[in-house]
Amino acid sequence: MSKLPEKTIGRLSEYRRTLLNCLANGKTHVFSHDLANLHNITAVQVRRDIMLIGYSTTLKKGYDVKALIDVIGNIIDTKDGLNAAIIGIGNLGRAITAYFNGKRTRLKIAATFDTDPEKTNRVISGVKCYPISEMGRIIKEQDISIGILTVPPEDAAAVTETLIMAGIKGILNYTSTSLNVSPNVYLEEYDMITSLEKVAYFVKEKNE
Amino acid sequence: MSKLPEKTIGRLSEYRRTLLNCLANGKTHVFSHDLANLHNITAVQVRRDIMLIGYSTTLKKGYDVKALIDVIGNIIDTKDGLNAAIIGIGNLGRAITAYFNGKRTRLKIAATFDTDPEKTNRVISGVKCYPISEMGRIIKEQDISIGILTVPPEDAAAVTETLIMAGIKGILNYTSTSLNVSPNVYLEEYDMITSLEKVAYFVKEKNE
DNA sequence: TAAACATTGTTATTTAATTAACAGTGAAAT
DNA sequence: ATTTCACTGTTAATTAAATAACAATGTTTA
The missing domain is CATH 3.40.50.720 (NAD(P)-binding Rossmann-like Domain)
Structure with missing residues (x-):
């Protein structure tokens, strides 16, 4: 999982902030193009970043908000803080x-x-x-x-x-x-x- | 003079800050590698940025601090502020x-x-x-x-x-x-x- | 003065980041 | 069912940025 581009790390942090908002608003799933719109970037960029961290979904109902928050957390955070x-x-x-x-x-x-x-x-x-x-x-x-x-x-x-x-x-x-x-x-x-x-x-x- | 890379603009602003310091300390000339060291970047990067804005010096005693401040100002600032x-x-x-x-x-x-x-x-x-x-x-x-x-x-x-x-x-x-x-x-x-x-x-x- | 050196300016190469293209696939519509 | 549609995942192409290479030239040193 090493060697993530620096820019991707920054975006992951931003995605997580947005995802936490989604969660607070009761949204359970989110499309790549939703995340993209919320961050003024393209959906491809979002999907590519998410691909790089190894998360994927089989559903066509977007990403599971909770699961994605966890995956990003495992990348960015340390176990003990x-x-x-x-x-x-x-x-x-x-x-x-x-x-x-x-x-x-x-x-x-x-x-x-x-x-x-x-x-x-x-x-x-x-x-x-x-x-x-x-x-x-x-x-x-x-x-x-x-x-x-x-x-x-x-x-x-x-x-x-x-x-x-x-x-x-x-x-x-x-x-x-x-x-x-x-x-x-x-x-x-x-x-x-x-x-x-x-x-x-x-x-x-x-x-x- | 248009189409300067975005990153170059950021660095020009930083160079100017440093150059103003140099001026305040009485330095009249500065080498590309001096600027580079002060900003943790390479001398090539500095020279390239400066090339892009069209400033150059014939001397081998570094850039003229005052002149370079002016050139950067003409790029970054508007005439009337x-x-x-x-x-x-x-x-x-x-x-x-x-x-x-x-x-x-x-x-x-x-x-x-x-x-x-x-x-x-x-x-x-x-x-x-x-x-x-x-x-x-x-x-x-x-x-x-x-x-x-x-x-x-x-x-x-x-x-x-x-x-x-x-x-x-x-x-x-x-x-x-x-x-x-x-x-x-x-x-x-x-x-x-x-x-x-x-x-x-x-x-x-x-x-x- | 001539040789060695230091420094700039610029083109070429490499690397990083973004964007485009498209195959694959589950869901919805007919 | 089966066709259409909407999304995802991934490879390929493009673009942007940084680095390397090096010629040109003024400066210092012997």
């Missing part, structure tokens, strides 16, 4: 924490970190905030394997080093500082300014 | 507004919208917040062409419809609801849960 931590509990850190927690069973934000003494040693957005100085210890104690960076750009490099020393396995970097990590740490970067500038560019393009 | 609006000024909306404004000269967040009367008709993160009921009017008055959606997922579809009626040209959607828009509106979607799940998947992969 993973813990993540937010580093920098400003507006963005809070947004992510509040938005995410409780939504998934096998992935959770277990701790947050900050330098500001006003924020540390309190519970923020439902999660305890620790001083960054204790980060190494807490990460090991709580078995945290993913770090989400929402610190000011000038702190990103130093924080990353601490994270890696503490044995973090994956980093999701929301700062505008591009990071350099060894290949055994998975790194995903996202910059909101770039996204906005991209939209601006294509808006300009369309109007020419 | 574009205005964007945040819809939903919760934690995420605030984070984006505060993070973005003032960073660029030809792109700015000109207004924010919310339904909560506690928030409306006040200045939040430096920008005036209007009630969503006035969105159509304000968008036209202030010539806003980009909408950034940070509302709860259940409101996304309705807000989008209003935006499009008001003549918006591009949408950056941070809600978990996937949108359906006509092809003359540029749509970019980003979901943080998906990103986090992707990181979790690849962390799992690496440890097998």
Whole structure:
């Protein structure tokens, strides 16, 4: 089951979100073209992704929602779940924490970190905030394997080093500082300014 | 100059951010491999992107930082600038507004919208917040062409419809609801849960 | 000055991702 | 029944993106 395309992984996560909605609305089956419409992609794309993860149905009544949720879960989730931590509990850190927690069973934000003494040693957005100085210890104690960076750009490099020393396995970097990590740490970067500038560019393009 | 690859546009935005940093640090020239290292990509990729936008240098002392910033600006920015609006000024909306404004000269967040009367008709993160009921009017008055959606997922579809009626040209959607828009509106979607799940998947992969 | 080197610009190749094409098959319609 | 239809699964073709290869050229070094 290894070697799934990166893009497919992203879509599987999205399919699951939609499927969970379907389930909540009492739908038991869903067609490939329904999923496609809900995600602005083609039905072929959906079927191909689902083929790649080895699920298939003999019925012509669409995919079994529950079964498909489980299959996707077995691909994306680990058996025992993973813990993540937010580093920098400003507006963005809070947004992510509040938005995410409780939504998934096998992935959770277990701790947050900050330098500001006003924020540390309190519970923020439902999660305890620790001083960054204790980060190494807490990460090991709580078995945290993913770090989400929402610190000011000038702190990103130093924080990353601490994270890696503490044995973090994956980093999701929301700062505008591009990071350099060894290949055994998975790194995903996202910059909101770039996204906005991209939209601006294509808006300009369309109007020419 | 048209038909630049989408990925190139994203990288140009990132190069410019780095170049502005270089300028602030007094660097006047930068090698392709310097830019590459700063972005975790190859020097070939950098040179190719720069080739595509038609900039070149005869010197073997790297690219002229200032000149390159200008060339990228002429690609990405419009002459007169574009205005964007945040819809939903919760934690995420605030984070984006505060993070973005003032960073660029030809792109700015000109207004924010919310339904909560506690928030409306006040200045939040430096920008005036209007009630969503006035969105159509304000968008036209202030010539806003980009909408950034940070509302709860259940409101996304309705807000989008209003935006499009008001003549918006591009949408950056941070809600978990996937949108359906006509092809003359540029749509970019980003979901943080998906990103986090992707990181979790690849962390799992690496440890097998 | 000439040789060695470093750097860019560009074409060719490879790889990744998407889309098209279509065979197979159960369900519905006649 | 049997024909038509609607869907799925999968291979083939296409398109987009990244990488490799290398010629051209200015710079440094001996």
